[in-house]
Amino acid sequence: MSASLSRLGQPSYLALNRLGNEPNKGFALPLALGLGFVMVILGLSTIMIAQSDRTSAFSRKEAGASLAVSEGGMARMLSQMTQPNNRILLTRSYDTINPKTGTTYLGPDGILNSGDEETTAIDEWTGYTGSTSSPCEDTGTTITPSVTTSGNMGSGGQYQLKAYRYNPTEQTGTLLIEGKQGERVSYVLSTLSIQSEVENFPGVLAMEGAYIRGRTLIGQHANLYFDPAYSVDSSLTDKSAPNDVDRSAYLNAIYSTATDGPAEDLIAGNIVGCKVTQTLSVDLPSTVRSLGSVRSSTTLTAADSPYHIEELELDGTNVVNVDTTDGPVYLYVTKSFELRGNAQLRNIRTDGQLPRVGDLRIIVHNAVGPNLAIELYDQSCIDTAFVYNTENDLHLQGTGDGCPSSGNTNFDGVAWVEDVVSSINITPHTRSVPSEDFDIITTNGSTSGIRVPNDVSSLADVVSGIGITPKNKFGYVKSWQRVRL
Numbered sequence: 001m002s003a004s005l006s007r008l009g010q011p012s013y014l015a016l017n018r019l020g021n022e023p024n025k026g027f028a029l030p031l032a033l034g035l036g037f038v039m040v041i042l043g044l045s046t047i048m049i050a051q052s053d054r055t056s057a058f059s060r061k062e063a064g065a066s067l068a069v070s071e072g073g074m075a076r077m078l079s080q081m082t083q084p085n086n087r088i089l090l091t092r093s094y095d096t097i098n099p100k101t102g103t104t105y106l107g108p109d110g111i112l113n114s115g116d117e118e119t120t121a122i123d124e125w126t127g128y129t130g131s132t133s134s135p136c137e138d139t140g141t142t143i144t145p146s147v148t149t150s151g152n153m154g155s156g157g158q159y160q161l162k163a164y165r166y167n168p169t170e171q172t173g174t175l176l177i178e179g180k181q182g183e184r185v186s187y188v189l190s191t192l193s194i195q196s197e198v199e200n201f202p203g204v205l206a207m208e209g210a211y212i213r214g215r216t217l218i219g220q221h222a223n224l225y226f227d228p229a230y231s232v233d234s235s236l237t238d239k240s241a242p243n244d245v246d247r248s249a250y251l252n253a254i255y256s257t258a259t260d261g262p263a264e265d266l267i268a269g270n271i272v273g274c275k276v277t278q279t280l281s282v283d284l285p286s287t288v289r290s291l292g293s294v295r296s297s298t299t300l301t302a303a304d305s306p307y308h309i310e311e312l313e314l315d316g317t318n319v320v321n322v323d324t325t326d327g328p329v330y331l332y333v334t335k336s337f338e339l340r341g342n343a344q345l346r347n348i349r350t351d352g353q354l355p356r357v358g359d360l361r362i363i364v365h366n367a368v369g370p371n372l373a374i375e376l377y378d379q380s381c382i383d384t385a386f387v388y389n390t391e392n393d394l395h396l397q398g399t400g401d402g403c404p405s406s407g408n409t410n411f412d413g414v415a416w417v418e419d420v421v422s423s424i425n426i427t428p429h430t431r432s433v434p435s436e437d438f439d440i441i442t443t444n445g446s447t448s449g450i451r452v453p454n455d456v457s458s459l460a461d462v463v464s465g466i467g468i469t470p471k472n473k474f475g476y477v478k479s480w481q482r483v484r485l
Helices: 002-009 013-020 028-081 087-091 247-253 457-466
Strands: 150-153 157-167 172-181 184-197 204-206 224-226 271-273 289-294 298-301 307-314 319-323 329-339 344-348 360-364 374-378 381-398 409-422 449-451 471-483
Touching: 028 087, 028 150, 028 157, 028 172, 028 184, 028 471, 087 157, 087 184, 087 457, 087 471, 172 471, 184 457, 247 271, 298 329, 307 319, 307 344, 319 329, 374 409, 381 449
Parallel strands: 204 224, 204 409, 224 271, 289 307, 298 319, 307 329, 319 344, 329 360, 329 374, 344 381, 360 381, 374 381, 381 409, 409 449
Antiparallel strands: 150 157, 157 172, 172 184, 184 471
């Protein structure tokens, strides 16, 4: 009985256990709901990650596809530009406007974001035609380019030419192609070397008369052009090669017979009777480095080009070196230009490469006062230069070889001038040119003259202005890269 009473007086284990669990009542359901919510979040996260992976994979696929489209578009453009009728565009530029910047994509140097981009689109392609003939020839045919600058590729891909820039200094062409696939856009930039060949190139161009008197003209491009209206025979409107049956008539027209000086024909190229009009500007640029008078040895570099020289007068052994290693140099001469003794004006490079005739350009013009002639006396030399003078003459008055090249010359380069006039080369002088001989000396029997360089490709940018279409072609690929704008 006592035991029973004892058990009645104490709570049982089950009762205690039930009492102990009273505070936990209602916790299980929220816990279950919370765990369920976590599982839902984990599930959604997994789905989102999977979707993100799919989206990323799709985006990567589109990006790869757009790159493939841009590279395929580049290949198509290069294929088009190798066609004979399209090659004439290789030395001309096409550069559209980037809507993000409001300027052209490349600019003259063909480099993205270099700072030389223009605010107006450049289009030297549309409407341009060339010719298979030289100036004054009627036998040539018109060359009409046919280039498609955009197109479709694959499933939904599109490519478009955004820019092509020809750099005459580097003789390169740079193409920028855009490729689109869906919403993805890629760009490929490629730079190639451009090789230009010019047939019947006017190594010596007299826009009016030529009075050669037995002087030497040598070189692969030693073709002499003259205006028949200023010759002995205005009916000579064709060209005559050495040994042609009419060669003597053309020599007579340019005052280069036995009655004018040495009787030998020393002109290596064609003599062409043709009035050629050139429109290159002779005006001083708005920004120039003014040197005043140059009468002693000095060195000029591309860094300060263009230069304005009022009086270029060299004598004795004075040498002006023009370093074109870093780019072309322009000299504007406006008052006097004469070389005497053994003086030289030289185009040089310090990188081991040969200087190019188109990299030293000498523009002679006097806007006020008497017209300015280029006077070469004694054994002086202008070495590897393009000389341009629309108003007056090149006077060949040398008495002997002055240039370092092989041959007997006082001028190595290309001369486009109003008249080419030799000194009087025979006594007694039986044929005179009254309007041209007032300041000409007598150098009996002198034949030192002009050597025209065999490589005139650096002047491809100016020959189209006189009706000559260069024969262009790709050389090699200098670079091919994906770029971001």
